[in-house]
Amino acid sequence: MLKILGILMVFTGCSLTGIMIDLNYRKRVKELEELIYALECLKGEISYKLSPLQEASAIIGQQMRYGIGEIFTTFAGHLNEKSIDDVYTLWQKSLTSTAYSLHFNEDDYNKLDEFGRGLGYLDKHMQEVNIELYLSKFKNILDKALKEQEKSSKLRTGMGILIGACISILII
Amino acid sequence: MDQMIELLKIGGLSMAVMFMSMILKQAGKDSYANMVSLGGTALILIIIANYILQLFEVVETMFMF
Numbered sequence: 203m204l205k206i207l208g209i210l211m212v213f214t215g216c217s218l219t220g221i222m223i224d225l226n227y228r229k230r231v232k233e234l235e236e237l238i239y240a241l242e243c244l245k246g247e248i249s250y251k252l253s254p255l256q257e258a259s260a261i262i263g264q265q266m267r268y269g270i271g272e273i274f275t276t277f278a279g280h281l282n283e284k285s286i287d288d289v290y291t292l293w294q295k296s297l298t299s300t301a302y303s304l305h306f307n308e309d310d311y312n313k314l315d316e317f318g319r320g321l322g323y324l325d326k327h328m329q330e331v332n333i334e335l336y337l338s339k340f341k342n343i344l345d346k347a348l349k350e351q352e353k354s355s356k357l358r359t360g361m362g363i364l365i366g367a368c369i370s371i372l373i374i
Numbered sequence: 375m376d377q378m379i380e381l382l383k384i385g386g387l388s389m390a391v392m393f394m395s396m397i398l399k400q401a402g403k404d405s406y407a408n409m410v411s412l413g414g415t416a417l418i419l420i421i422i423a424n425y426i427l428q429l430f431e432v433v434e435t436m437f438m439f
Contacts, residue, residue, distance in 0.1 A: 281419075357401040364394045371386045374379065 209373050213366040220362015227266070227330045227351055227358070230305040236270045237314075238337060245333045246273075248326060254328075255289070255322050256281035272300045273314075293318030313339055380425075384418055391415075 240262050247258035256278050263275030276296035286292055297314060306314070313336065320332030391414030409434035 347431060354401050357403075359398050360397040361394060364390050364397070368390045368394075371383050371390065373384060 205373065209370045212373065213368055213370045216366025216369065217359075217363045220359045220365075224358040226305050227347075227355070229346050230307070230310075231344070231351055233268045233270060233304050233306065234310070234340060234347060236266055236268045238340050238344060240266045240270050240274065241333055241337050241340065245330060245337070248329050248333070251263070252326070269300065269304050273297060276300050289322030290318050293321055308314075310343060313343070380421065384421060387414065387418055387421075391417075 243262050243265060247253045247261060248255070249372075251258075253261070259274045259281065260278035263271045263273075263278055265271065266274065273296055276299055277293055280286075280292040280296055280317055281289070294315065297311070297318070317332070317336040319326065320335075323332070391410060394414075395407045395411045398410060399403070
């Protein structure tokens with residue numbers, strides 16, 4: 203009886219691990235899509251509404267989902283406090299406090315960090331150029347992530363279940 | 375009965391290894407697929423090693439007068 207219980211637990215554990223890993227990758231894709239949308243909105247806010255960075259970030263923070271909004275809300279809060287003049291340092295602070303709860307990988311975080319370097323630098327045109335540059339970079343990352351997900355989605359779930367099955371068979 | 379269970383175990387393991395290899399090949403990870411196949415074969419060989427030994431002993435006794 204205990205053996206069967208153990209086998210069931212091992213099998214469910216392995217299968218769930220596979221499914222969870224796959225879910226994490228799916229969440230990353232969703233978050234990347236939301237980030238691209240957020241950058242498009244930020245560009246719109248700065249170019250057409252001529253909003254200052256703090257105001258634009260606060261508006262975007264309210265609109266976005268999946269934790270992306272949280273980055274911009276925290277950033278707007280830091281900008282509002284005006285404790286440090288350097289916008290990049292404030293961006294880094296908001297990234298470290300919020301973004302690590304997201305499902306991005308190291309490369310995505312580095313790109314997000316680099317994006318902060320151009321934020322609030324020089325004039326409106328410079329902002330637009332910076333946002334456009336990172337929009338194209340994130341679009342490339344999203345394309346790669348989508349292709350990878352299409353290729354490996356079955357692999358992660360399938361391997362989890364099959365490894366569970368193998369261990370269960372060996373335990374019997 | 376024990377032998378039957380062992381037989382089913384080997385069958386199940388080989389099926390699982392085959393599916394794993396198929397999934398890995400579909401995902402374009404051929405080297406991993408080969409490693410899994412090799413590992414599965416080794417595992418099954420370890421399971422049946424005892425039976426092969428028994429078979430040799432039986433064959434040996436056949437030629438003893």
